[in-house]
Amino acid sequence: MFAFILRRLLQSLIVMLAVAFIAFLMFRFVGDPVEGMMGVDARLSDREALRDRLGLNDPFYMQFWTFVKNAVQGEFGISYRLQQPVTQLILSRLPATLELAVVSASLALIVGVTLGVFTAIHGRLPPSTRETLLALGAVLGAGVAFHLLGGGSLLWTLGGGAAVFVSTAFWAKRFFSQAIMAVSLVGVSLPTFLIGIGLIFVFAVEMKLLPSFGRGQTVQVWSGWSTGFLTKSGLLSLILPAVTLSLFQMTLIMRLVRAEMQEVLRSDYIRFARARGLPESKINFRHALKNTLVPVITITGLQLGSIIAFAIITETVFNWPGVGSLFVNSVQAVDVPVMAAYLLFVALVFVVINLIVDLLYYLVDPRLRVDGRAGRT
Amino acid sequence: MTETSDVRTPVLSVRDLVVDFPLRRGNFRALHGVSFDIAPGEVLGVVGESGAGKSMTGAAVIGLLTPPGRITSGEVYLQGQRIDQLPEAEMVKLRGKRIGMVMQDPLTSLNPLFTVGQQLIETIRQHLPLNEAEARARAVSLLEEAGIPRAAERIDSYPHQFSGGMRQRVVIALAIAADPELVIADEPTSALDVSVQAQVIKVLKKLCESRGAAIMLITHDMGVIAQIADRILVMNAGRIVESGPVGQVIRHPREPYTIKLIDSIPTLNRDPGAPVPAEAAAPEAAAQDAYVRVENLTRDFSLGGGGSFFGRLFGGESRIFRAVNDVSFSIRRGETYGLVGESGSGKSTCAKMIAGLIPPSSGRIFVDGADVWSAEGLASRRRNVQMIFQDPYASLNPRWKVGSIVAEPIRALKLTSSRAEIEDRVADLLRKVRLDPVAMRKYPHEFSGGQRQRIAIARALSTQPAFIVCDEPTSALDVSVQAQVLDLMSGLQEEYGLTYLLISHNLAVIRQMANDVGVMRQGVLEESGPVDEIFDHPKAEYTRMLLDAVPDLDKVA
Numbered sequence: 001m002f003a004f005i006l007r008r009l010l011q012s013l014i015v016m017l018a019v020a021f022i023a024f025l026m027f028r029f030v031g032d033p034v035e036g037m038m039g040v041d042a043r044l045s046d047r048e049a050l051r052d053r054l055g056l057n058d059p060f061y062m063q064f065w066t067f068v069k070n071a072v073q074g075e076f077g078i079s080y081r082l083q084q085p086v087t088q089l090i091l092s093r094l095p096a097t098l099e100l101a102v103v104s105a106s107l108a109l110i111v112g113v114t115l116g117v118f119t120a121i122h123g124r125l126p127p128s129t130r131e132t133l134l135a136l137g138a139v140l141g142a143g144v145a146f147h148l149l150g151g152g153s154l155l156w157t158l159g160g161g162a163a164v165f166v167s168t169a170f171w172a173k174r175f176f177s178q179a180i181m182a183v184s185l186v187g188v189s190l191p192t193f194l195i196g197i198g199l200i201f202v203f204a205v206e207m208k209l210l211p212s213f214g215r216g217q218t219v220q221v222w223s224g225w226s227t228g229f230l231t232k233s234g235l236l237s238l239i240l241p242a243v244t245l246s247l248f249q250m251t252l253i254m255r256l257v258r259a260e261m262q263e264v265l266r267s268d269y270i271r272f273a274r275a276r277g278l279p280e281s282k283i284n285f286r287h288a289l290k291n292t293l294v295p296v297i298t299i300t301g302l303q304l305g306s307i308i309a310f311a312i313i314t315e316t317v318f319n320w321p322g323v324g325s326l327f328v329n330s331v332q333a334v335d336v337p338v339m340a341a342y343l344l345f346v347a348l349v350f351v352v353i354n355l356i357v358d359l360l361y362y363l364v365d366p367r368l369r370v371d372g373r374a375g376r377t
Numbered sequence: 378m379t380e381t382s383d384v385r386t387p388v389l390s391v392r393d394l395v396v397d398f399p400l401r402r403g404n405f406r407a408l409h410g411v412s413f414d415i416a417p418g419e420v421l422g423v424v425g426e427s428g429a430g431k432s433m434t435g436a437a438v439i440g441l442l443t444p445p446g447r448i449t450s451g452e453v454y455l456q457g458q459r460i461d462q463l464p465e466a467e468m469v470k471l472r473g474k475r476i477g478m479v480m481q482d483p484l485t486s487l488n489p490l491f492t493v494g495q496q497l498i499e500t501i502r503q504h505l506p507l508n509e510a511e512a513r514a515r516a517v518s519l520l521e522e523a524g525i526p527r528a529a530e531r532i533d534s535y536p537h538q539f540s541g542g543m544r545q546r547v548v549i550a551l552a553i554a555a556d557p558e559l560v561i562a563d564e565p566t567s568a569l570d571v572s573v574q575a576q577v578i579k580v581l582k583k584l585c586e587s588r589g590a591a592i593m594l595i596t597h598d599m600g601v602i603a604q605i606a607d608r609i610l611v612m613n614a615g616r617i618v619e620s621g622p623v624g625q626v627i628r629h630p631r632e633p634y635t636i637k638l639i640d641s642i643p644t645l646n647r648d649p650g651a652p653v654p655a656e657a658a659a660p661e662a663a664a665q666d667a668y669v670r671v672e673n674l675t676r677d678f679s680l681g682g683g684g685s686f687f688g689r690l691f692g693g694e695s696r697i698f699r700a701v702n703d704v705s706f707s708i709r710r711g712e713t714y715g716l717v718g719e720s721g722s723g724k725s726t727c728a729k730m731i732a733g734l735i736p737p738s739s740g741r742i743f744v745d746g747a748d749v750w751s752a753e754g755l756a757s758r759r760r761n762v763q764m765i766f767q768d769p770y771a772s773l774n775p776r777w778k779v780g781s782i783v784a785e786p787i788r789a790l791k792l793t794s795s796r797a798e799i800e801d802r803v804a805d806l807l808r809k810v811r812l813d814p815v816a817m818r819k820y821p822h823e824f825s826g827g828q829r830q831r832i833a834i835a836r837a838l839s840t841q842p843a844f845i846v847c848d849e850p851t852s853a854l855d856v857s858v859q860a861q862v863l864d865l866m867s868g869l870q871e872e873y874g875l876t877y878l879l880i881s882h883n884l885a886v887i888r889q890m891a892n893d894v895g896v897m898r899q900g901v902l903e904e905s906g907p908v909d910e911i912f913d914h915p916k917a918e919y920t921r922m923l924l925d926a927v928p929d930l931d932k933v934a
Contacts, residue, residue, distance in 0.1 A: 124444070125444070267485065268480060268485040268486045269485060269486050269488040269489075272486040272487070272551075273488065274441055274472065275439060275473065276472065276473040276477075276478075276500045276503070276552075276554070277469055277503055277504060278499065278500065278503055279503070280469075282499070282503075286499075290490050290491075291488065291489070364490065365489070365490060366489070366535040366537070367489055367537045
């Protein structure tokens with residue numbers, strides 16, 4: 001186990017070094033930083049002095065070494081655009097991104113796994129025509145009824161319809177799982193920015209329920225961490241971007257859990273668990289779900305990484321002051337230090353998450369614990 | 378049924394049971410009115426080929442038919458109480474508590490992510506009002522009863538830490554956890570080695586005696602039935618063909634189907650009239666005559682940890698497992714060499730090395746005088762040596778048509794390139810294995826197990842090899858199908874002078890097919906020589922043990 005972790009850490013280190021090298025190359029090939037800093041009418045001697053000061057006259061490998069050394073200490077230089085230390089810049093934006101990521105990942109996991117299990121259990125056979133018509137009628141009827149009741153407001157119409165739709169999970173299970181599968185296709189295929197804009201249109205513009213941009217009010221918790229969790233406007237502003245960001249992951253996790261779970265439910269040990277007289281709830285949530293987890297953990301880990309690292313589109317649509325929008329603005333201004341630091345940050349996120357995923361495997365699946373020789377005779 | 382004279386109520390009583398599968402293309406009737414009784418403490422053996430409806434009957438009794446299958450008519454009584462119409466919630470309470478079940482494959486019927494103890498305690502507490510500690514104590518005693526040594530220590534192990542036979546004991550312990558009145562054992566020993574099989578049968582029989590539980594034993598193996606059952610039920614195509622006391626049915630079968638079934642079982646004893654396979658002449662033929670020669674074959678597997686850089690760095694001493702240890706034998710041209718032994722004895726590893734799938738750690742293999750693992754031997758080996766695998770369901774690509782499967786070796790070795798010629802050859806090959814050439818346009822799933830194994834044989838023959846390695850070619854097949862496949866194999870051998878290496882755990886198959894036999898145990902060739910000599914006068918203790926463990930129809934009292 002110890003050797004395994006050490007091996008993984010070594011691998012991670014190699015990955016990080018490779019990414020650092022690519023980040024470092026950006027400095028070399030995306031234009032001469034001195035040109036950008038000094039302007040065209042600077043004197044040659046001044047340029048030379050600056051070059052020396054910045055270490056640009058050192059040999060290639062020395063420069064890389066300096067870069068890595070600084071990166072390890074959290075030094076990524078000064079942003080060209082904002083004239084602030086890059087590290088400080090990223091750290092100040094990090095809370096926004098992490099909070100958004102944590103909320104949307106939890107949302108995606110909880111809803112995705114629940115719906116996945118539900119559709120796996122109840123979606124094995126298609127709903128009867130009668131059930132479908134009844135459920136569809138109820139949902140549409142409720143929509144119309146609430147439309148009239150609420151004086152034609154969108155909130156009442158949608159809310160009523162949605163409430164009845166959710167209730168079908170209890171009385172028309174097969175219809176609900178079929179409908180969820182259909183809706184999830186939309187979730188997978190629609191681009192994030194469209195979903196974001198659509199949500200803004202419905203909930204912010206039409207209903208005026210939720211703010212359409214920004215983080216709302218934030219509170220400084222401890223040194224440098226500003227949270228939006230503690231104010232009402234902070235929480236309200238979190239809803240739309242979190243839903244937008246989680247929708248794709250949610251449908252992905254749901255479909256994955258569903259497919260895996262259906263596979264597991266067909267297996268012999270589930271049949272045997274039934275033959276042993278265990279109740280359905282125990283079979284589904286204890287025996288089947290745990291066996292579904294290994295592939296789900298893999299995908300979820302990677303998805304969590306991309307939620308943190310590539311929330312760029314969502315952050316742009318909602319004008320969310322996170323790392324993603326910092327990156328977009330930096331790309332527009334060719335702010336190489338920020339881009340390089342961001343690259344390393346993303347790599348770090350993925351490496352750490354992968355490490356955690358590997359350790360989780362060990363926790364879930366005893367067959368992987370090669371050194372678990374306790375029971376061997 | 379004539380056993381109704383028994384005063385006691387039968388534990389299980391099934392009347393005119395009909396099971397239907399309403400499919401899109403019409404109704405499939407799996408059981409056509411099956412009726413039988415099982416008395417307390419009785420072992421009822423249900424035999425028949427796959428698809429006969431044996432397992433279906435068991436599943437219907439315990440209420441676990443796979444949808445859309447359902448009981449259309451008929452009645453099932455447990456201790457006189459009707460159970461086929463019970464609502465699911467009531468049925469759940471019966472399962473495990475009053476009807477226990479043992480399933481075929483011990484490797485897949487335990488949840489791999491929970492310890493054996495967790496699964497036992499969970500089942501016990503589901504049915505009996507015990508607390509955690511009491512349930513654990515009961516679990517330990519159940520495991521001991523099922524014959525697991527040092528149960529108290531092993532209860533916290535995961536299923537993968539047990540061998541197949543041990544796992545089946547755990548499954549049996551699970552099935553009897555709540556003292557059921559009826560145990561349905563669906564092929565409980567088919568996935569196990571003969572010696573392990575005998576032990577598991579003993580465990581079942583003992584439990585049945587000590588607890589007075591009735592057992593419905595479903596199997597395709599007449600030998601197992603002969604060993605343990607009191608009464609026998611022969612099924613075919615969803616109907617009961619014949620039933621009666623075991624001895625009577627096996628010795629004096631009345632129905633033609635039963636007679637055919639019993640006749641197709643290969644026995645350990647050679648019929649005096651049966652021809653001895655090929656010519657057993659020249660017993661001490663010189664090694665030069667040998668078509669295949671295996672010299673000091675050894676194969677080591679490293680058990681992880683040790684081999685890697687960090688494993689060595691951090692003191693994980695490299696653990697090496699010697700799967701095959703200094704094995705030497707030779708096969709004469711046109712003859713069959715049988716290799717027997719329990720699972721894990723290294724038979725299959727040997728086969729893989731000879732077929733060129735994994736390199737040996739040391740030792741050499743000569744086929745037709747050329748070293749298989751040398752550069753020039755490689756080319757001729759690919760053409761000359763072919764392999765037939767155990768499971769015809771897994772060894773044929775389900776997404777390919779049969780034509781492409783059979784033609785693949787021809788294409789891969791570029792024996793011919795013209796499309797028409799390939800098609801001709803494939804048609805010819807399919808005819809050779811007694812299949813209609815039309816088969817080449819179908820997919821593997823459209824064929825039965827026996828037909829699939831013929832397809833696998835056709836594929837092996839497609840490069841016109843002289844030597845075929847057969848790794849348990851019939852162990853996944855029914856007895857009657859097994860007989861057909863074995864016949865086909867000997868027919869082809871005579872016709873084309875093929876040389877076989879036949880690996881099997883079924884001693885009777887080896888006796889019937891092979892000229893020479895080698896007995897393997899833990900990687901070592903214990904004994905090797907002519908079949909008749911070794912089977913009739915075994916020298917090694919292990920060979921004697923293996924031969925004794927074979928359930929024999931003749932031993933029926």
